[in-house]
Amino acid sequence: MGETERGLIKKGILGMGYWVQGFRCFPWLAVNFFLKDGLNVDPSTLQILQNSANFPMVAKPLYGVVSDAVYVYGQHRLPYIAFGAILQALSWVAIATLSSSSISISTMTFYLLLSNLGASVAEVANDAIVAEISKQHTSLKKEKSSSSGELQSFVWMASSLGGVMGNLIGGVAIELFGARAMFLAFAALLTIQFLLTVLVDERSLNLPKNQTVGRIKEQFAKLASALSKPEIAYSIGWFVASYAMVPVLTGTMFFYQTQALGIDSSVLGISKVFGQVGMLLWSVVYDKSLKSASPRKVITAIQATTAVFIISDVLFVNKFYQQMGIPDSLYVIVFSGLLEVLFFFKILPFSVLIAQLCPPGCEGSLMAFVMSAIALAMIIGGYLGVALASSVGVTGTNFSGLSHGLLIQVACTVIPLFWSSWIPDHIKPAVSKKKD
Template identity: 65%
Template sequence: MVSSKGVANSKIDDDDGGGDKLMRKVLGLGFSVQGFRCFPWLVVSFFLKDGLNVNPSTLQILLSSANLPMVGKPLYGLVSDSVYISGQHRVPYIAFGAFLQALSWLAIAISPSSISVFTISIYLLLSNLGASITEVGNDAIVAEMGKQPPSSTKHSQQPSSSGNLQSFVWIASSVGGVAGNLLGGIFISRLSPQSMFMFFGLLVALQFFITISIRESSLGLPKNPSIGIKKQLSELSAALRKPKIAYSISWFALSYAVVPLLNGTMFFYQTQYLKIDSSVLGISKVFGQATMLLWGVIYNRYLKSISPRKLISAIQATIAFLMISDVLFVRGFYRQMGVPDTLYVVIFSGFLEVLFFFKFLPFTVLLAQLCPQGCEGSIMAFLMSAVALAFIVSGYLGVALASYIKITGSDFSGLSLGLVIQASCTLLPIFWSSCIPEYVKTKDKRKD
């Protein structure tokens, strides 16, 4: 015989468990599609180089500038936190972001191959605007669930307090990245760029229709009272004045901004000078995304207990080490040892490209623990905005460095020196890594 109280508790457990499963499906879809964005962006680089004949500096400026909408993430986060649409403040924004992405990529797909650089730049900006709005909604859900205590029931388990949910979405994004780069590498020489843009446009259109069919109340999100944007801005300002949050975000953004990236130059070096096939670059990116997937599993199982400061500093040092390895690669050291250029590009270049993002997983887990209740979306959006701005600065510094040491699309004699400077700048943030807390304790969150 089962009491009515037991039946009620069982029903609550089932509802919570169903909400957790649906939430994971929504986040899994959202992050995997965002990871799959590398599929059209891989084509964009070749389309700009071969179709529109841009030089390395112009390519890097265009790709860096396309991230400008990401800088507006705090605004999107404030609106998402405080403005509800039909009683919802996460799902509608995710859907709207997917709609903008579908609109932009489908517009590029139906445009003539003689599209101007200015026009495609506008479409790419619109695409990243949609992506940034979607990411704000998804990140806010992860941050909100990350603040919930583990459930005491066996049927309903809130997994995110120990970083499990962050690892889950990291893995979902990596799976999307692996699929996107693998398919991109296979089809880039078999299909026209417009066909690949059309495919991704239809994919995000599908995400839009799936998302609008879901009610946010079914996800089991915590109930936060709706407050105005002015009040939300005040709370965000107060949160950012907390030393642990302010110093951590400042360090994280500067760790990217001080590094002059030479991605555009390296892309031209590999494709123009070494004549490496586009499919090899696709496989390289697949390898990199696979390591990101593996990193999510390893972190979740073995590394969560390690101090964030030590772990992030170790990643920073590893990035610098692999940049020095690139110097040896450009000077032909590995080639003389019998290592083919294609093998190095697949393994080491692919790994280095994604290693920059390894810091995100431990840092977002840390920040989710630091940020106050109610402004998770705003804090996470501010972080991603700061990082986006840092990448733009980094890209422009890379263009300035390439110009200073006279690297062009046909002359790569100064590339080794540029990589040495890049590696040296990468080591600098380690010297002020004390800005990152060693550990976060529950009592610290109430006092700070």
């Protein structure tokens, strides 16, 4: 098999995987309506359930170590993607076929956790393949500045495209077909991904062989060794803190927009699509212009821009834009849509940075550790957001303290900029030691 064919297979597998990952917003949109209309949950219960369902993401290092060290029929990436896809499919089928008498918060939570477990396993394997191939290309081409972010940008675009389509189709499907049909449709898509994955031989991807097959203890030691490197430890520490210490108020803003301002649900759907398109354009801009720039400058610039957008939300809540004649719906579509995804913009340059710093042989476990740390940080940020909204007196009908909460959010977003020196100013890729 030639390099062209291998390249097409790699991009096909990864493109499908990341597109499905982005398309997960499709069933989750239905989950919100299913819980609200079927179980009549209150806003705080809905937000807590949404954050709690992400706990399987926190165990990603374990999945990464297993996929690095344990081969299944001579393969250690594609079998895990297939397992994750079929586990998700079974979970969504189970939710779709629940009888009305058996629907409860506990059963929904169980199946959502199971679905996110499958998604986590598949994401770990996909991230590991990206890290391995990126490092391999950098080594072969010796073009660190120009090729290191190419594959990351491609999969980012695939994920963003999936998000755009998921939000566009989901807004219509929920009205025409209902939540259960959406669950079954997504399960069918996951089944297709499973079948395509099991039909591909991993050897066609030409991935580097891991020398620690079956040695999970040794793999944990390699992960610990990688995390002990200052440039990796400090980078991850800063990145995780930049999420964990910022209270997320997206749920509160959702209720403000719908309850206080009466924004139509279709406008909110367009807002999410606008944000996903923004992510897609960001991947193109990064690939074309910024992948050779200083990681520290790119990441901190995104952090500062996020703070500016939150300040804009303060002005929005205080009716500043309304007094200027700008419709609330227009602001929600453009600024709220972008702010919702700005929090994720810095993941792309950071993943490029970590892929280059990662020592050979633990790509899966290290990238999994990073993504699980980010997931945990986001969960903490979500819980802090609930606490902040309560402390400033914001409820489902009273939003008088919302501007104060947003100002606190701005301060928490700015604080990490004071120790941005923890992020390397230049990428120094890890290389394996050779004997003289």
